Amino acid sequence: MNRHPFLPQRMKIARIVDEVATHDILTFELVPLEGEIASYLPGQFAEISVFGVGEAPFGYASSPHEEGLVRFTVKRMGALTQELHRLGEGAVVGMRGPLGNSFELDRFRGKDLIVVGGGYAFTTLRSLIAYLLTPEHRGEAGRITLFYGVRNPGLFLYKPELEQWRDAEDFSLHLTVDAADEDWTGPVALVPDLVKEVAPETTNAVAVVCGPPPMIRFTLPVLEELGLREDDIFISMEMKMKCGVGMCGRCNLGPKFVCKDGPVFTLKELRELTDDF
Amino acid sequence: MTRTNTSDSLWILPADALPAFLSALAENGELWVPVPVGEGARFLPYREGLPIDLTQTPPAHPAKSILFPHSEVLFTYHRGDDGIPALTVPEFDSRFLVAFGVRSCDLHAINALDAIFLKRSVPDTGYQQRRERLRVIGIACLSPAATCFCDRMGGGPFDTTGMDVQIVPFEESYLFRILTEGGNQLLNPYLDYFQAADEGAIRKIAALEEGTSLQTGQPVDFEDLSQAIKTHNDDPYWEDLANACLGCGICTFVCPVCSCFTLVDEGTPRAGRRVRAWDACMFSTFTKEASGHNPRGAEVARVKQRFFHKFYYCIENEEPPGCVGCGRCVAQCPTSIDIREVIRHYQREGT
DSSP: OOOOTTOOEEEEEEEEEEOSTTSOEEEEEEEESSSOOOOOOTTOEEEEEETTTEEEEEEOOSOTTSTTOEEEEEEOOSHHHHHHHHOOTTOEEEEEEEESOOOOHHHHTTSEEEEEEEGGGGHHHHHHHHHHTSTTTGGGSSOEEEEEEESSGGGOSSHHHHHHHTTOTTEEEEEEESSOOTTOOSOBOOHHHHHHHHOOOOTTEEEEEESOHHHHHHHHHHHHHTTOOGGGEEEEOOOOOSSSSSOSSOSEETTEETTTTOSEEEHHHHHHHOSOO | OOOOOTTSEEEEEEGGGHHHHHHHHHTTEEEEEEEEETTEEEEEEOOTTOOOOOOSSSOSSOTHHHHSOSEEEEEEEEEOTTOOEEEEOOOOOOSEEEEEEEOHHHHHHHHHHHIIIIISSSOOHHHHHHHHHEEEEEEOOSSOOTTOOGGGTTOOTTOOTTOSEEEEEETTEEEEEEOSHHHHHHHGGGGGGOEEOOHHHHHHHHHHHHHOOOOOSSOOOHHHHHHHHHTTTTOHHHHHHHHHOOOOOHHHHSOSSOOOEEEEEEEOSSEEEEEEEEOOTTSGGGGOOTTSOOTTOSHHHHHHHHHHIIIIIHHHTTOOOSOOSOOHHHHHOTTOOOHHHHHHHHSOTTO
16 A cells, blocks of 8 residues: 555554543543554654544644653644544544654753743643653753643643642743632742743743743743843744645644744744734 | 757657547556646646647646556555554656656656655655656647746746657657657657658747747746745735635635645545545635634635745745746636736846
8 A cells, every 4th residue: 555644544542531620631542453653753743533534633742751652631622632632542543743842852951941831731842841850851851840820720721740840950930820720729820920930041041932822922021021032942842734734725823833943933933924022 | 958959859649640649658657647627728647549639738728647646545444343544655657757848847846746745745656656657748839828927937938958859840740859868768669650861851840939939027036035035924915916816725726836635534434535636725724623713714824825835935945936927827817817927926136
């Protein structure tokens, strides 16, 4: 059979994790029905198929060191995610990936890392942090400071793992919510305000930002005020995509394609591409 | 421009022998010809008795559909009793694929399509196999339309770029000019249908070529145009165009370069197929996300996307420009949006 760039690999849903109190975000653990999992890096994405419905892009939530499986965290949103959420463990879906660039791990080497995430877009940051916290990769970055905000405490993804990260060395975790519940003891603050208050050291740091557009918009000036250069701020972008290989024409920001040239861009690059930053 | 000279291999086919020649050719491969459909002409697979229109300049529908079909099955899926979907990719044809009666504009467009489907990232396998099988019997344009401006975009009525054979309509016959070894191999088995061109015929055709001119302006300086458009992002001119645009997308469908597509599943959860189909950046749903967010929700953003892509993004990415001067969008836009006016608007004086 001819292989072509649009033919997905068949993957079995090995496990489904219900992530949040509202039950509309599920993590799908996929194992290949045939072949191997193609090697990937944090920040890359794949097109996930539900046969008969279509395809949509999702960032890898798993880290490459987790062998034999991949994970995608999916919010119920449109037609495809609706159907994906109806599938049970054992069902077979399609996967095309990895697609896109990744976080520029070489640029993080020897640097402190400030990671700023919000809402459901945290998935790709989980891949990055889990990767950098493995013993064989921990030396690739210095101190990691993570800011992660959601609307309310029930909406944090990967809660058991967040708890483990609290004890990690050279790692500080700053969780925040827009609105607390009775059990919440952490800060109630918008992500940009918390970043400003904590004011992590930036002399030898780079930052990674991924989240809803308003969070990104208000966080960027804070990071720049703290002393980060626009070349040291990395942003993972999202756009509607179909092909994932720079052909279908949807996801361009100016002359660059988010699917092929991104999804990770520096703030400097984004400022050259669009007026939105 | 290639001038007729006696070192070319030149053959004459009487017009009444054309159907027999095409039928013979079609026995050994896939043959696409321009067929009158309604008021336009479109490229369709040849079969005996099909009318052929070699006069429409250019055919209303572009030849891109030969390499980039309007819809193409990428794979089929079928779930057995175990519920596991089996995926099957359609077999590719391995015979030659002849595009007959294609004009210079559409052949220049293939350079742009190659950049997208073969060079931009991974090669698109379906496009690649058709491209490798492609042999082109192009046709010279003796009567360019009022909307033609290929002469400003790198082509010309007698330009032979991308052709293995060029035909020139000539009295009650066609001159076939073999230009490549591929063209030679293609025609060689069928030379019984032809007569060798004599000196008189060659002189008459050379005169035809001399007499056919298209002089719509100076060749466009694409670097210059690209910079001008890049630096006029907020020009009110784009709003003027957006106000005129209906968002119907006809400009993209008739464009030989436009190649935006969508991927859709057709079928039931049990069995069906994934299809690639033409789509258009002029539709508001093209970039609309599941959340409702739409980065190009405004008409002006879509109008800019069309022209920025053609004249700025392509050049910036070192790909061929997204316009070859076929004039189809000019002829077919219901509100007379004219890409030549856009070029004029941003070309510096004196160029």
